[in-house]
Amino acid sequence: MTSFTIVAGARPNFMKIAPIIHQLIQKKKEGIPVDYRLVHTGQHYDKKMSGDFFEQLNIPEPDANLGGGGGTQAEQTAAIMVAFEKELLANRPDIVLVVGDVTSTLACSITAKKLQVDVAHVEGGIRSGDLSMPEEINRMVTDSITDHFFTTSEKANENLRKSGFEESKIHFVGNTMIDTLMAQLPRFQKPEGDIFDKLQPGQYFVMTMHRPANVDQEHKLKAMIEAILEGTAGLPIIFPVHPRTAKNLQSLGIHASNLLMSDPLGYLEFNYLVKNAKGVITDSGGITEEASVMNVPCITLRDNTERPETIELGTNELVGTDPAKLKPYLDKIMAGDWKKYQEIPLWDGKTAERIVDILIKAYPSSQ
Missing domain, CATH: 3.40.50.2000 (Glycogen Phosphorylase B;)
Structure with missing residues (x-):
């Protein structure tokens, strides 16, 4: 055995x-x-x-x-x-x-x-x-x-x-992340809750942030979210909030009618949102893989990545952690002018x- x-x-x-x-x-x-x-x-x-x-x-x-x-x-x-x-x-x-x-x-x-x-x-x-x-x-x-x-x-x-x-x-x-994605794709399901009911496919963004470089400095977190709100033209932004980020956001007093914060979501619900989103804004590595294979525009708020194939062949762009650099990338997504997924080997x-x-x-x- x-x-x-x-x-x-x-x-x-x-x-x-x-x-x-x-x-x-x-x-x-x-x-x-x-x-x-x-x-x-x-x-x-x-x-x-x-x-x-x-x-x-x-x-x-x-x-x-x-x-x-x-x-x-x-x-x-x-x-x-x-x-x-x-x-x-x-x-x-x-x-x-x-x-x-x-x-x-x-x-x-x-x-x-x-x-x-x-x-x-x-x-x-x-x-x-x-x-x-x-x-x-x-x-x-x-x-x-x-x-x-x-x-x-x-x-x-x-x-x-x-x-x-x-x-x-x-x-x-x-x-193997993509094995799971492909196997579970038919089972994706819309999350329950009022904030998800009015979402139109291709007419909202999904955002995740949890890395200390983005969320632990309050002034930087505030500037980043303000830049995202400005560049997404009022479209809903679904933000499943990591516990650390939620704590920091409370003290910032950020309020916008289109910034829709939720509890962490299950796999099937979260990827339903990603699959149907206009774009994804994240500092996660794994989400860039999933968004790429689903051909969803993806912006990564990091200065480096361990997954360069998501940039070379996927739909991911490495933007960095400077809020001032976001606008041209968001403009491209809003205009529908984003690169398409090319198959990543294996x-x-x-x-x-x-x-x-x-x-x-x-x-x-x-x-």
Whole structure:
């Protein structure tokens, strides 16, 4: 029996693991001797941040929840490592599979390697070059001890080669986020609530902001939102508000009839809004991938990105964090003069299938 431990801890992880779990379940049905444990680290413990995803993405309940949420990044990392060590000692797998670049990815990779358990990193090799981002440190440290890299782009492959990793460890497979997107597209649903009922397709924007560079300095956050309001000509702006941002917005006293703030949304509801939006304004990496594949104009409020393929072949533009630079991009969206999605290699909905096939071959059934 080939045994996997699959780790998820934060909202983006669930979209990435769902198709892998579905593939493993399918392999078991076909009589292939594989088994897995799903470990939820508890890094995000708000129901909208994690709980809904198990139901919406048809993921079985976790085999273990480590309860590692809360505290500083160091406290969270330590809590997850202590709990995950106990999990691995009690249930030792052939390989630990981590995804993305969150605290759980780093903590569980280190713990596994110290117990001499191999690590596979889904979304390995991506880099922003910005060491002020905790995610960049998580990526670099995780990749430094990874045994198998599953990459989303040729650029990620190049990054790993430059770091001296053997070609045999690098597997260019595509993007499991897009597997989930394609599988769930027919199930997207309009969110419930008065603010969503009057929305017309192609006549509103979706906005997300959560990065400290954008939301932790009140004057900068206010200037950014004012620039967005000015450049969107009164169209509704749906803003599912991250808890940190909500706190800062309260003290700013920003009020506009077309700025429609909501609680965090489930996966199916949020992507329904993105699919039907005139444009997306975000500082998230994952949303740029989804918007690109759905051919929705996307503005990224960051000075760098670890996903250059969304700019080169997708619908994403890197605008930066200066509110003064927004207007020409918003003008282009308003005028309908935006670039179209060109297909990104291997973003075809079959990534998880490739990952599972490679791992089963690399870790044949153990006795």
